[in-house]
Amino acid sequence: MRVFVSYGANIFKRRTQTQHKISSSLTLCMINSTREMSQSTAIPKKLQRVRDHGYDNYMEVEKKMRKVLKFQDLILTQLNQTLPISRLDTLARRIGFKQLEAGAFILKFPHVFEVYEHPVQRILFCRLTRKAVLQIEQEREALIAQIPDAVTRLRKLLMMSNTGRLRLEHVRIARSAFGLPDDFEYSVVLRYPQYFRLFDAKETRNKYIELVERERDRNLTVCAIEKAREREYRLKGIDAEDIRFSFIINFPPGFKIGKYFRIAMWKWQRLPYWSPYEDVSGYDLRSIEAQKRMEKRAVATIHELLSLTVEKKITLERIAHFRMAMNLPKKLKDFLLQHQGIFYVSTRGNHGKLHTVFLREAYRKGELIEPNDLYLARRKLAELVLLSPRKAKVDRELVGIRRSREMDEMGQIRRGYVEKVYEDFKGGNSLGPEGDAEDDLSSDIGSDVDSDIGDEDDDFEDNESVQRTS
Numbered sequence: 365m366r367v368f369v370s371y372g373a374n375i376f377k378r379r380t381q382t383q384h385k386i387s388s389s390l391t392l393c394m395i396n397s398t399r400e401m402s403q404s405t406a407i408p409k410k411l412q413r414v415r416d417h418g419y420d421n422y423m424e425v426e427k428k429m430r431k432v433l434k435f436q437d438l439i440l441t442q443l444n445q446t447l448p449i450s451r452l453d454t455l456a457r458r459i460g461f462k463q464l465e466a467g468a469f470i471l472k473f474p475h476v477f478e479v480y481e482h483p484v485q486r487i488l489f490c491r492l493t494r495k496a497v498l499q500i501e502q503e504r505e506a507l508i509a510q511i512p513d514a515v516t517r518l519r520k521l522l523m524m525s526n527t528g529r530l531r532l533e534h535v536r537i538a539r540s541a542f543g544l545p546d547d548f549e550y551s552v553v554l555r556y557p558q559y560f561r562l563f564d565a566k567e568t569r570n571k572y573i574e575l576v577e578r579e580r581d582r583n584l585t586v587c588a589i590e591k592a593r594e595r596e597y598r599l600k601g602i603d604a605e606d607i608r609f610s611f612i613i614n615f616p617p618g619f620k621i622g623k624y625f626r627i628a629m630w631k632w633q634r635l636p637y638w639s640p641y642e643d644v645s646g647y648d649l650r651s652i653e654a655q656k657r658m659e660k661r662a663v664a665t666i667h668e669l670l671s672l673t674v675e676k677k678i679t680l681e682r683i684a685h686f687r688m689a690m691n692l693p694k695k696l697k698d699f700l701l702q703h704q705g706i707f708y709v710s711t712r713g714n715h716g717k718l719h720t721v722f723l724r725e726a727y728r729k730g731e732l733i734e735p736n737d738l739y740l741a742r743r744k745l746a747e748l749v750l751l752s753p754r755k756a757k758v759d760r761e762l763v764g765i766r767r768s769r770e771m772d773e774m775g776q777i778r779r780g781y782v783e784k785v786y787e788d789f790k791g792g793n794s795l796g797p798e799g800d801a802e803d804d805l806s807s808d809i810g811s812d813v814d815s816d817i818g819d820e821d822d823d824f825e826d827n828e829s830v831q832r833t834s
Contacts, residue, residue, distance in 0.1 A: 413704070414616045414704065416708055418730040419710045425750065427712070430713070433745075435456075435459070435466075446491045447491070449479065449489065450487065452466050452467060471753075473749055473753070476745075477490055477491075478493045495748055499744045503745075506738040507545055514542065514544050514545075518542070518560070520672060521672060522575040523575065523641050524665060524669070524690055526691065529575070529689075530573055530689055535548075537685065538685065541675070542672060542673055542674065543673075543674040558576070559576065561576045587641070587671075589668070593610065608636075609660075610634070611633070611705075615704060635656060635660055636657065637664060639664070640668050644691070658691065662699070665692060666700070666707065667706065669683065669690075670722075674736065676726035677723065679720050680697060680719035680720070697719060707721050708721070
């Protein structure tokens with residue numbers, strides 16, 4: 365009897381466990397179904413990345429300019445700003461060039477680098493061309509002229525931080541993007557003590573830049589997107605409720621926009637958020653609504669960060685330096701790919717190791733819509749880099765040296781040949797066939813030299829065309 369009772373209890377227990385599993389699985393199915401339905405009205409976390417060749421081609425030119433700038437700095441640090449060719453390969457390795465790569469590189473850009481023979485030492489030297497020197501001077505003058513604007517950009521940058529301070533090293537790394545001079549610590553920070561203060565943190569022993577303004581200027585707390593909204597509202601007459609919290613969206617060509625994604629974007633555009641210059645330390649950020657507002661605030665912060673740059677672009681790695689100070693998400697790349705209509709992330713320029721973030725609304729067909737003097741001065745270097753090497757005025761002395769060497773070699777061959785012919789002439793041999801052979805030999809040498817030069821130029825132009833079309 366006891367055995368029967370225990371057997372029945374086991375059967376009842378198994379049935380209850382089976383019913384519990386079925387009910388739990390149904391509950392999970394319902395949760396999953398509700399999540400799938402909710403995703404149709406929210407921006408997907410992972411979107412397919414669509415390339416925009418206009419920005420990628422821009423970065424291909426930047427890749428060449430980055431190497432050219434390294435060489436320029438190397439030459440400018442030398443005595444008399446000239447570099448002997450004998451030391452070129454050794455010094456170029458320090459800036460990342462491989463063996464025997466530096467010489468071929470400078471010959472590709474004769475509008476930037478000039479190779480000449482020293483009139484006394486009779487050795488080859490490398491220096492910057494007149495156009496390159498003028499471009500450097502123009503960029504330096506533009507950088508000095510816009511220092512007041514750089515002060516305003518630095519003030520706004522500090523206002524966006526949580527504590528009103530940023531690490532000096534982080535600002536120094538990104539100084540070129542924000543138009544700050546190399547000595548900005550003295551020419552900007554210490555020169556304007558009414559705005560900035562430098563101090564050493566006792567805990568981390570790092571230098572910080574702090575904003576010392578007691579009352580913030582309200583004009584500086586106006587974001588660039590707010591000015592763009594007002595401009596769009598006045599020009600196009602869009603409904604004020606639809607444009608109140610919206611961003612300018614320009615999706616790349618080929619980006620697929622579905623029905624539910626369009627609905628999600630419409631809801632996201634109307635979602636209110638806190639300004640990047642607003643202090644959010646007093647808000648309760650634990651609710652779902654607050655988290656959504658903070659996510660959109662992060663978009664506005666990166667948008668404002670890009671608007672403060674000179675070229676409306678900055679590398680993703682430099683944005684990451686300000687992540688903790690500005691409440692930005694951890695996975696910045698995935699976060700930016702969710703908003704491909706506002707930002708574009710390009711991986712060109714450094715074998716995929718460098719990520720450059722562009723503000724899409726600031727560019728049109730690969731060019732800045734509202735250029736400034738510093739941007740125009742930097743693009744002058746890009747124009748010199750893109751000029752064809754065939755249009756450069758090559759030093760005639762170098763060409764003469766090369767031709768004289770070829771003539772010496774040919775002269776030695778001809779002298780040996782004449783001596784041989786003279787000996788044969790004594791023996792009674794005719795000179796006719798040998799004369800034809802001499803003409804063939806000289807023509808072959810000339811054709812080999814010409815063909816080598818032509819092939820080198822053609823390969824360069826082919827690489828240029830491939831990089832421009834890619």
